[in-house]
Amino acid sequence: MKIISTQNAPQAIGPYSQAIIANGMIYTSGQIGLLPNGEMAGNGIVSQANQVLNNLKAVLEAGGSSMGNVIKTTIFLADMDDFVPVNEIYAQHFGSHKPARSTVAAKTLPKNALVEIECIALVE
Secondary structure (H helix, E strand, O other): OEEEOOOOOOOOOOOOOOEEEEOOEEEEOOEOOEOOOOOEOOOOHHHHHHHHHHHHHHHHHHOOOOHHHEEEEEEEEOOHHHHHHHHHHHHHHHOOOOOEEEEEEOOOOHHHOOEEEEEEEEOO
């Protein structure tokens, strides 16, 4: 097992790792729309969702993986009315790659974020 940490994504805000590699897989912790310096990337769903996916990309790359190796994602939304814009941003970041996915509503996310995404990917 290997712990992954990168300065290109925000540091964990609790007692957990940005990601763990085990048996050729990388398991990321949920990412919210924080910039690497810990500030929120705006108040809107578009800016936060873009930052979430940029954070996931940075963590995956630090672990020797990529967005193209993602097998499964889980999206947590503070408001299911944001499903369509998040879906559009998600599609832009993944392109033709379409990992398995679940999307669930969450009453409250850390730091009152609007979206959080975690994923599981193969390590190259």
